Amino acid sequence: MDFKKSLSGKISKSAQKALPGRFYVIGDIAVVNIPSECQPFREGIADAIFSVRKDVKTVLEKNSKIFGERRTGGFSFVKGENRTTTVHKEDGYLYKIDLTSVFFSPKLAFERMRIASLITPQERIIIPFCGSGPFAIPSADRGEEIIGVEKNPDACRYFMENLKLNGLREKGDIICADALFIQDIIKGKNQFDRAIIPTAYGLDEALFKTSPLVKKEGKIHFYTFKTKEEIRPYSLYLEKNDLKILSFRRCGNIAPGVFRYVFDLQKKGLTQKRDDKKQRRPINF
Numbered sequence: 001m002d003f004k005k006s007l008s009g010k011i012s013k014s015a016q017k018a019l020p021g022r023f024y025v026i027g028d029i030a031v032v033n034i035p036s037e038c039q040p041f042r043e044g045i046a047d048a049i050f051s052v053r054k055d056v057k058t059v060l061e062k063n064s065k066i067f068g069e070r071r072t073g074g075f076s077f078v079k080g081e082n083r084t085t086t087v088h089k090e091d092g093y094l095y096k097i098d099l100t101s102v103f104f105s106p107k108l109a110f111e112r113m114r115i116a117s118l119i120t121p122q123e124r125i126i127i128p129f130c131g132s133g134p135f136a137i138p139s140a141d142r143g144e145e146i147i148g149v150e151k152n153p154d155a156c157r158y159f160m161e162n163l164k165l166n167g168l169r170e171k172g173d174i175i176c177a178d179a180l181f182i183q184d185i186i187k188g189k190n191q192f193d194r195a196i197i198p199t200a201y202g203l204d205e206a207l208f209k210t211s212p213l214v215k216k217e218g219k220i221h222f223y224t225f226k227t228k229e230e231i232r233p234y235s236l237y238l239e240k241n242d243l244k245i246l247s248f249r250r251c252g253n254i255a256p257g258v259f260r261y262v263f264d265l266q267k268k269g270l271t272q273k274r275d276d277k278k279q280r281r282p283i284n285f
């Protein structure tokens, strides 16, 4: 049953109108936006959520958009068990996270499964901006080895805990550092078969810091935030800089007119460069 409908007659008409129709759930924590008109009815709203989602133990109000380097939001407790830590299950994998100190978005679940499905058993994979590990854990399960790079020490701690929680400790490791200095930290070029780069907002330079670590003809999945108009010139820029675009797709809305895109790229090898001179492949935008 719709949680909003179940509040009908229990909260004022203006509150009913202002309340968003949706909340999201991470593990057993539900997160809901509660506009000012709805504040007097916080507990009732939580009860409505509990009544439609029996697995939810805690209701938190989201009271700020995600901000800062860690990309976490502000939350306040509404009802249930007073905690912000939970264990989330996605595609059979478990993720322990504290919502207040580590970024986590269930909206990227499809992308994580899509990328994992491309990984073959002998691959070594580098994952800058890895957070608590939602791209890394399925990759570690399918590939040979993964290395994460993450600046937030809390996320690094959860990353290690999540490797253990999923029985993958021996297949992965994390370097707690600034991903923009990745070449100072990981010595040796052309060593990874694949890079997954869920770039933090505004840090697109991470692509060209990471790409030298990937083998020629290796794959790179690069997440970036762009307007629709920026995509064509950016695609041409990538192609001019030794990266072949295999595909790209929109995978989220961030702000009005700004979207999350993922580019599936291949680092050009000598054969590709020769082919390129003969015949340039048109890109369909």
Ligand SMILES: C[S@@+](CC[C@H](N)C(=O)[O-])C[C@H]1O[C@@H](n2cnc3c(N)ncnc32)[C@H](O)[C@@H]1O
Pocket: 069, 070, 071, 103, 104, 105, 108, 128, 129, 130, 131, 132, 133, 134, 135, 149, 150, 151, 152, 155, 177, 178, 179, 180, 198, 199, 200, 201, 203
């Ligand atoms: C958009 S989140 C993605 C996290 C994770 N990949 C996921 O999907 O849940 C970006 C992550 O990059 C981290 N971060 C931000 N700036 C960084 C930097 N300069 N070097 C390394 N990590 C950084 C943040 O702490 C955050 O965990």
